[in-house]
Amino acid sequence: MSQDRLELLSQLPLRDNLRGLSPYGAPQIDVPVQLNVNENTHPMPQAVVDAITEAVREAAATLYRYPDREFVALREDLAAYLGHGLTFENLWAANGSNEVLQQILQAFGGPGRTLLSFPPTYSMYPLLASGTDTGYLEGKRTGDYTLSADDAARQVIEHEPNIVFLCSPNNPTGTALGLDVIEAVYEAGEAFNTIVVVDEAYAEFALAGTRSALTLLPGRERLIVTRTMSKAFALAGARLGYLAAAAQVVDALRLVRLPYHLSAVTQATARAALAHADVLLDNVEDIKRQRDRIVSELTALGLVPAVSDSNFVTFGRLTDPNAVFEALLADGIIVRNNGLPGQLRVTAGTEAETSAFLNSLRAYLEAHPEARA
Incomplete structure (x- = not known):
């Protein structure tokens, strides 16, 4: 929200406990591989x-x-x-x-x-x-x-x-x-x-x-x-x-x-x-396989992924998460920067999306060994 809009908002008789707050919203950036909001990335059958x-x-x-x-x-x-x-x-x-x-x-x-x-x-x-x-x-x-x-x-x-x-x-x-x-x-x-x-x-x-x-x-x-x-x-x-x-x-x-x-x-x-729950839950099983693949390969890269019961993985041991986020974005891949120290979060995508993320991250870490804490 622009500064002008914020100033106009402040002039309204807004409830005190709402002043200074920002609306919820992850970045919606149109890139080929969107792995930042934990959507089910598999096409609907x-x-x-x-x-x-x-x-x-x-x-x-x-x-x-x-x-x-x-x-x-x-x-x-x-x-x-x-x-x-x-x-x-x-x-x-x-x-x-x-x-x-x-x-x-x-x-x-x-x-x-x-x-x-x-x-x-x-x-x-x-x-x-x-x-x-x-x-x-x-x-x-x-x-x-x-x-x-x-x-x-x-x-x-x-x-x-x-x-x-x-x-x-x-x-x-x-x-x-x-x-x-x-x-x-x-x-x-x-x-x-x-x-x-x-x-x-x-x-x-x-x-x-x-x-x-x-x-x-x-x-x-x-x-x-x-x-x-x-x-x-x-x-x-x-x-x-x-x-x-x-x-x-x-x-x-x-x-x-x-x-x-x-x-x-x-x-x-x-x-x-x-x-059609059975058909949709088949996709869930594939997503879980991609999630487990992410955990395994991030570990091999020297990073520290959290144990995940979800369709996403939070991973750490990054010296500059913002730099990694921007490098992935430059490759057409968006993940989530939640502001946790040294960490990013990635949704488990399709096999192709997961490969794109892992390949991009691997290339960045090979070119920037100082990126690992």
Whole structure:
């Protein structure tokens, strides 16, 4: 935003807690290899394109009517996909998981209430807190960005938050939390009636043996697990996020949702994709192979990639991440510079995109041996 626009903005009667903030947004630069925003880089399978096209065509005939505001059929499909004994009453959805998180804060946050999370983590959390006038508390991680059960529980007891957001797998580091951390946070928040949200946007990409927080839902009425169809289902452009929780949590979100917030076209698109989950999850397996390839080859290059349960890899031991970022960009490849010291993040692309990234990075490091710390 230009300085002139910032000055004009400052003259408006903006809420005090929004002054000085910048809107969320990763760079959108039109280059051949875009590996900076954790999209599913694999093309949508033609069978799924055809199914979505037909579903939207049918929905178009009824667009003069409001959509099903309870989107029961979609919630039933989501429950069937997740399993774990969930029913449609345990599911809720909105326009991307960001809107789901916003609705949670609208229902359980607000003035005089607080949200605790543990940076570095998803950068939208403090922005969502500001937008709902919820106080944002920054928890602490260890130097290697891990979070233990005892340390997380201690910080919950110290801060007494109304809500805790746990990102697992974490963005930008990519590593999943152990279920013991989630259990400890939930138990520590018992005395404060704390809502605990586990953001599992990248759950489908987790390493073998990684258990979902969905397994912890029974008997925990203050636990919420959020998911998205943007990543594994390649629907970033459709905007469909959802959650699983106790039925009374879903009832609470009905109090703050906008009328008919989920369009008929969105519902039709999501249902068609869910009907082809097996085809889309085949792409997920290929993405995981490319992710593991990135981890292996970055290690061979003398860099330090984090353990990744996601469709991206954060890697370090760079003396000047900005210089590496610019060199890759000059080769038509964009990755993400999150500002973490000595580190960059790259999305696992197609085999060709992954090769382009690795070849460019290898050539840069060979020409600039001082680039490795």
